[in-house]
Amino acid sequence: MARQKKQLPVFSVTQLNNLVQVSLEEKLPSRMILRGEISNWKRPSSGHCYFSLKDSGGSQIPCVMWASKFRPIKFDCHNGLAVLATGHVDVYVPGGKYQFYAEKLEPAGIGDLQLAFEQMRKRLQAEGLFDPAHKQPLPAYPINIGVVTSRSGAAIVDIADSIYNRWPCAKLCVFDVPVQGEGAAEKIAAAINKANRMQKHLRLDILIVGRGGGSMEDLWAFNEEPVARAVFASKIPIISAVGHEVDVTIADLVADARASTPTQAGVIAVPDFRDELGKLHSLKRRLQLNTRSQIQHGKNRLQTVLASRVFRSPLGPVQAAAQRIDELAAVLKGTTRTLITRTRQRLDVMDRLVGKIEPVRLIAKEKMDLCEQAVMLTDALKTRTMKMRNRLDRIRDQIQKIEPTRLIARQYVVIGDYDSRHRVGMMKILSKNQLKLTALENTLQALNPRSVLNRGYSLTTNQQTGDLVTHVDQIRVGDRLITELADEQKIRSRVEEIDL
Numbered sequence: 001m002a003r004q005k006k007q008l009p010v011f012s013v014t015q016l017n018n019l020v021q022v023s024l025e026e027k028l029p030s031r032m033i034l035r036g037e038i039s040n041w042k043r044p045s046s047g048h049c050y051f052s053l054k055d056s057g058g059s060q061i062p063c064v065m066w067a068s069k070f071r072p073i074k075f076d077c078h079n080g081l082a083v084l085a086t087g088h089v090d091v092y093v094p095g096g097k098y099q100f101y102a103e104k105l106e107p108a109g110i111g112d113l114q115l116a117f118e119q120m121r122k123r124l125q126a127e128g129l130f131d132p133a134h135k136q137p138l139p140a141y142p143i144n145i146g147v148v149t150s151r152s153g154a155a156i157v158d159i160a161d162s163i164y165n166r167w168p169c170a171k172l173c174v175f176d177v178p179v180q181g182e183g184a185a186e187k188i189a190a191a192i193n194k195a196n197r198m199q200k201h202l203r204l205d206i207l208i209v210g211r212g213g214g215s216m217e218d219l220w221a222f223n224e225e226p227v228a229r230a231v232f233a234s235k236i237p238i239i240s241a242v243g244h245e246v247d248v249t250i251a252d253l254v255a256d257a258r259a260s261t262p263t264q265a266g267v268i269a270v271p272d273f274r275d276e277l278g279k280l281h282s283l284k285r286r287l288q289l290n291t292r293s294q295i296q297h298g299k300n301r302l303q304t305v306l307a308s309r310v311f312r313s314p315l316g317p318v319q320a321a322a323q324r325i326d327e328l329a330a331v332l333k334g335t336t337r338t339l340i341t342r343t344r345q346r347l348d349v350m351d352r353l354v355g356k357i358e359p360v361r362l363i364a365k366e367k368m369d370l371c372e373q374a375v376m377l378t379d380a381l382k383t384r385t386m387k388m389r390n391r392l393d394r395i396r397d398q399i400q401k402i403e404p405t406r407l408i409a410r411q412y413v414v415i416g417d418y419d420s421r422h423r424v425g426m427m428k429i430l431s432k433n434q435l436k437l438t439a440l441e442n443t444l445q446a447l448n449p450r451s452v453l454n455r456g457y458s459l460t461t462n463q464q465t466g467d468l469v470t471h472v473d474q475i476r477v478g479d480r481l482i483t484e485l486a487d488e489q490k491i492r493s494r495v496e497e498i499d500l
Contacts, residue, residue: 021091074116142205162266179211185224210241241265
């Protein structure tokens with residue numbers, strides 16, 4: 001009997017793919033980590049991610065990462081990025097191919113948050129958000145100060161103590177926001193934008209944004225893009241005070257100024273009133289010395305003018321000019337006479353030489369010409385002399401109208417006016433500084449907890465523990481108490497009975 005041929009099993013495509021899927025599930029670990037380089041990266045509108053991982057050996061595997069798994073990732077994925085992918089291998093039955101289903105992605109060789117920070121820093125730096133040209137100067141004497149932080153954190157206490165110890169006249173406006181966790185970045189950005197919208201009403205001089213120290217995950221809200229954009233767009237100067245000195249966030253790089261700690265933010269934001277009072281006293285002394293120097297300089301100049309020759313003998317130049325005119329007139333007169341004499345001598349010589357050639361007519365004509373020239377020269381001299389004398393008379397009249405003594409008196413009046421204005425200005429400055437000192441004294445007095453003792457209140461402390469007694473639970477029968485009244489008066493007593 002012939003041997004019957006063995007029948008091979010027949011499978012559908014779906015059945016085969018299912019068998020492969022079961023085999024993979026039985027043979028491969030349920031979760032594994034793959035190291036590779038991203039290629040063929042795609043992320044459609046659904047939010048799911050499709051890509052391949054390849055290695056230096058030329059092998060690659062298709063990968064899928066669902067939108068819900070990709071959403072927590074902070075860094076940007078792109079082709080060529082080396083990553084560590086955590087997930088499992090499975091078969092995509094409809095397509096008949098196996099692929100890697102990634103549940104977690106991390107940059108190879110660097111933390112995901114650090115990579116996200118570097119990517120954000122490079123992108124915002126390229127946009128110019130860190131450019132010093134966009135940073136606003138901090139006001140020298142701020143009064144209204146806004147603080148964006150959590151009321152329950154230690155940062156608000158450090159900021160308030162630092163500001164009030166240095167600048168008691170400051171007023172704080174706190175914007176309470178969460179400083180870590182899901183949605184914190186959006187709320188911090190919203191608080192910064194709100195402060196700018198309400199600036200017409202709040203009139204904030206400066207805005208402090210920050211929190212205390214923590215891990216990079218705790219501080220991450222200040223590395224988010226919404227916070228960076230809000231800080232950059234703020235019209236109010238912003239001091240970033242996030243974490244400790246070694247912590248650097250995106251908000252620190254964008255802000256107008258960075259403080260290493262919340263306490264340092266208060267130091268940067270406000271001046272020390274003690275230093276400012278010292279500067280005021282120094283300016284006062286310099287103003288007094290400068291004013292006195294100017295007044296003395298004016299007096300010295302006036303004395304120099306009064307001692308000059310013009311004021312000692314105002315008619316001296318006029319008299320010297322008149323004397324000079326008389327001397328010139330005498331010289332001109334002598335010169336004219338000499339010229340006439342020489343001319344006459346020439347005429348006599350001509351008479352002898354000419355003889356009988358019409359001597360009378362020629363001599364008469366020459367004499368007439370000479371006489372006419374002499375008359376014209378004399379008239380010109382008289383006219384010039386009269387003009388000079390008239391000019392001297394006008395100059396003398398002008399000098400007499402000037403009245404040097406009246407000018408001196410006027411200068412004394414001007415100097416007296418300067419001295420009076422100096423005294424009034426100094427009194428105004430002293431009064432203004434006195435008002436400032438009084439306001440600071442009142443503020444410090446109001447902050448003194450013992451000031452209420454003068455209004456009938458008292459402070460009771462437990463003599464054994466030294467603690468301030470604010471509740472009956474803090475004392476027991478037999479305890480000794482010290483009650484402090486106004487003017488440092490004290491009453492010592494012992495607890496006999498406690499009424500609850």
